[in-house]
Amino acid sequence: MGQAGRRVLICSGRQDVVGDLAARLAGLDAAASVAARPDAWAGQRPDLVFIDLADPGQSVREARTSFGIETELIALVDGGSVDSLLPAIAAGCSDYLFHPINEAELRLRWQRHVAGRGGGRPHRPAGLSGKVHLEFPSSVGYVRHAVAEIVEACERLAFAGSRATLNLRVALGEVLANAILYGNDEDPGRLVRIDADLRPGAAVVTVTDEGPGFDPTAVLDPTLPENRDRSHGRGLFLLRTLADEVVYNDRGNAVTLTVRAPCA
């Protein structure tokens, strides 16, 4: 597939990570030259670099400086290093890949890289189109990061203030929690996908899980005096109260929430 002889550098002090990724890359494209040392190509820069965020010896900023804009940087992230992902994206990573590695996700990253041919150009042109896409395993540890990224993008591309920090933040957090806990049953093998369209007039965010879907109509009113002491049942209430529009697909495994800009 794709371009012959692509140079791929894996920056990780974890030998098992290097070995696993190198073997998978070789399986994807036998012509790719995969190495764990930056001097492997006699002065030539790598085309693609995977940086292990769990390895404190790695620096995205240094990699960006040392390899230049033509080299694409992809962050390798796991549950323990997910807090480093936003800084890694800010420092120059154009994408990320979860570890343990999902074969389909790696293939997708490789196809994007080969198709892009542009090295460090982000393939998520949020600054231009207002569209942001995220995909991650079903673990509640990712909710914080995912919500933060979408809210930050909303403040940058669409609108700021409490419509972003309260309405969008809480409504999206509730949708993601439901998708992970109930939709995907917290199965890390199932993914949650976010497709956000952030424009000055409104933030429109669709969250899709891989579950069988559910019936959102049978919910108690948590504000009634007899329900206030209950520890559950506020998620859908907050979603409906804080979002301007909430639409489910027929199967019930995808919900699109809209939060409009102030005075839009």
Place this chain on the structure above:
Amino acid sequence: MNFRISNAGGVVLVEVEGELIVGNREEFKQIVLGQLDGGGRKFVVDFAKSSYIDSSGLGALVSLSKKIREVGGALRLAGLNEDLRTLFDLTKLNTLFQISDNRDLALADF
């Protein structure tokens, strides 16, 4: 996100730094329940350094408040910013919790 525990004149003060959400509400509950098991009865949760609570976090507060009341104690909240105040107003949980503007006022109320 982090939780800091201290003792302020017999009141257990829990400072929430960051978020109280689905990803850390169990940790929060275990910390407070540990203090309850250790004999603490008066609790103030300070949200001055927090800007995000979700329904799971609200549920954890409701559940803890109930457990603390069952043994004769009390849990009070302090330092909620405008967004967080709005959440408590929307869910009517402002009727369930005593909420003070800051931790000093909450501590003085005990």
